[in-house]
Amino acid sequence: MMEKNYEVEQLIKTLIDKGYTGYFMTQAGYPGRLKESLEGFLASLNPRSAFDKNVILETYLDWNGEDKPSIQCFIALENDNGKFALDVMEIIHKDRFGKCISEKKLMDIAIDALPTRDQAIKMVREEVRKISSNLKRGKRF
DSSP states (O other): OHHHHHHHHHHHHHHHHTTOOSEEEETTEEEEEHHHHHHHHHHHSOTTTTTOSOEEEEEEEEOOOTTSOEEEEEEEEEEETTEEEEEEEEEEEEOTTSOEEEEEEEESOOGGGOOOHHHHHHHHHHHHHHHHHHHHTTOOO
16 A cells, blocks of 8 residues: 555656646545545545546646636546556647637656646647637638
């Protein structure tokens, strides 16, 4: 169990170092800062099963209110004998009505290779700029 706690601490440290310092939800529950959320979820598990299933972390990378566009991030983690692997990272830029403007999926990358929060935001904003630039020039999809 001590080794698994070390792995959780390493995951939390890596994500915080990359700028993911906002509020999270783990498995659509356990709201709070990353450490509180993930540890709350892990504490709710049966001690025998520990952490044998995949976990989804959810956070907002950019939030300025309900009537403004936002950028949401979902991180699906896979547990491989106590070692965490990133299964999928999905970054979604939504308009003020909640409609998806652009989306980026990163699959099968190492936790250390995860983009920083600023890089993740830039990925989806660049896509929006390309689309709006093409529309201004009269190009259609």
